[in-house]
Amino acid sequence: MIKIKCMVVDKTRSPFLKDGESFYLERLRRYAQVKWIEVKPVKIKKGRSDRSILDAEAQAIERRLEQSDFTVALDRTGEAYTSEGLASWLNRMAVHEPGWATFIIGSPLGLSKDLIGSAKKVLSLSKLTLTHEMSRLLLLEQLYRAMTILKGEKYHK
Secondary structure (H helix, E strand, C coil), X not given: CXXXXXXXXXXXXXXXXXXXXXXXXXXXXXXXXEEEEEEXXXXXXXXXXXXXXXXXXXHHHHHHCCCCCEEEEEEEEEEECCHHHHHHHHHHHHHHCCCCEEEEECECCECCHHHHHHXXXXXXXXXXXXXXXXXXXXXXXXXXXXXXXXXXXXXXX
């Protein structure tokens, strides 16, 4: 069974997005082992640089990672897939990687360059700029879609 971990910085505040996350997490759990991990954000304070905030968040993320995690940083500079391509990649992951496919979504500032650089894969959901909360919902929907593609089910048309 495919093992998927979603590690996100902060909680989802928007109620409609939170409902969507719950909806797709429940559906996704029919096909895969799934963990949802929220990492506490670093407060943005006057005089503190974006880099220092991102570095502190990266350290908090890294403390939650396991050695066997296959880390996938979500960033607009990453590789973009079709839904079928994502399904195929996930299937290969399940066969060749013993650990969790760990998708990491940052705060409104994104992810630190060091964390992106150390990830085993960098994935882009779109060339469009998305909020970090919207990215979570989009990722969950596409992971669910990928699972239905692999199972040959009707959801993906």
